[in-house]
Amino acid sequence: MAIxxxxxxxxxxxxxxxxKVSGDYAYHVPSNVSIEQAKAIALERARLQxxxxxxxxxxxxxxxxxxxxxxxxxxxxQFSLGGTEVKGEWLGDLQAPVYQIRYxxxxxxxxxxxxxxxxARAITSARIDVACKILCNGHTPRHEREVFYEGDQLFMSxxxxxxxYLCVYLxxxxxxxxxxxxxxADSNGSQRVQSxxxxxxxxxxxxxxxxVVDEYVMSCAKDGESNVFYIIFSPNPFSKxxxxxxxxxxxxxxxxxLQAWLLDVQSKDAQLQVIRKTIGIxxxx
Numbered sequence: 001m002a003i004x005x006x007x008x009x010x011x012x013x014x015x016x017x018x019x020k021v022s023g024d025y026a027y028h029v030p031s032n033v034s035i036e037q038a039k040a041i042a043l044e045r046a047r048l049q050x051x052x053x054x055x056x057x058x059x060x061x062x063x064x065x066x067x068x069x070x071x072x073x074x075x076x077x078q079f080s081l082g083g084t085e086v087k088g089e090w091l092g093d094l095q096a097p098v099y100q101i102r103y104x105x106x107x108x109x110x111x112x113x114x115x116x117x118x119x120a121r122a123i124t125s126a127r128i129d130v131a132c133k134i135l136c137n138g139h140t141p142r143h144e145r146e147v148f149y150e151g152d153q154l155f156m157s158x159x160x161x162x163x164x165y166l167c168v169y170l171x172x173x174x175x176x177x178x179x180x181x182x183x184x185a186d187s188n189g190s191q192r193v194q195s196x197x198x199x200x201x202x203x204x205x206x207x208x209x210x211x212v213v214d215e216y217v218m219s220c221a222k223d224g225e226s227n228v229f230y231i232i233f234s235p236n237p238f239s240k241x242x243x244x245x246x247x248x249x250x251x252x253x254x255x256x257x258l259q260a261w262l263l264d265v266q267s268k269d270a271q272l273q274v275i276r277k278t279i280g281i282x283x284x285x
Contacts, residue, residue, distance in 0.1 A: 023050040034224040055088035092263030154216040165190040169230040177258040179251035185212040189239025220281040234272035
């Protein structure tokens with residue numbers, strides 16, 4: 001009975017940590033940014049603004065002084081590094097984002113306005129410091145890209161200081177979510193990763209188990225298409241969302257189902273983190 005009461009109490013505490021948040025953001029689109037890219041930027045900033053309003057921010061700054069002496073002359077320079085971090089994390093959408101796009105004559109640019117509603121929680125402990133890079137046509141850090149062209153090959157590197165479990169999804173502009181990792185032939189619910197090992201994914205050539213590896217070549221329906229990667233990592237075991245094989249032979253589910261799954265797994269595991277990375281895909285000229 002004591003154990004049952006304790007478990008119920010913990011469940012109540014977890015539920016209290018999760019709150020409903022909502023807000024909006026208006027993004028003035030520069031001339032060199034496509035509307036689809038602008039929608040992705042506006043969405044991310046709207047979520048960040050909701051988190052800042054609900055949980056606050058942390059402002060950090062580091063000042064340094066560099067003194068150089070050459071030929072009897074001393075030169076001194078100062079520089080500072082700073083940043084702002086929100087003290088919360090977005091767990092998932094409760095409603096699909098609503099966009100409005102209009103042209104503003106005064107500023108002579110398009111404005112993308114987005115409204116968001118979701119669930120979030122405060123960050124109460126330090127996150128595991130993982131390194132994830134989306135790579136184009138190569139395996140080294142210098143191949144990291146935010147813009148791809150159709151026909152480019154996709155790779156991803158991942159490094160964690162602790163053992164853990166990993167899933168990767170790609171969401172396209174049609175709100176389709178594709179599970180890239182674990183591989184389709186892998187019966188595990190997530191990809192196991194070892195600590196302090198630089199893992200490279202989507203390469204048969206560099207894999208210890210090439211027969212299960214899926215390789216990907218990027219494509220797009222139109223120039224300037226935006227895709228979003230969801231990299232989900234936890235030191236605790238978890239399983240990917242339920243999906244099905246589509247006509248593209250990829251493991252697929254809807255964006256709404258992905259958001260519902262993310263909300264569920266993050267609510268149950270405070271150490272699980274979601275890293276979002278947006279890329280653009282251009283047609284060859």
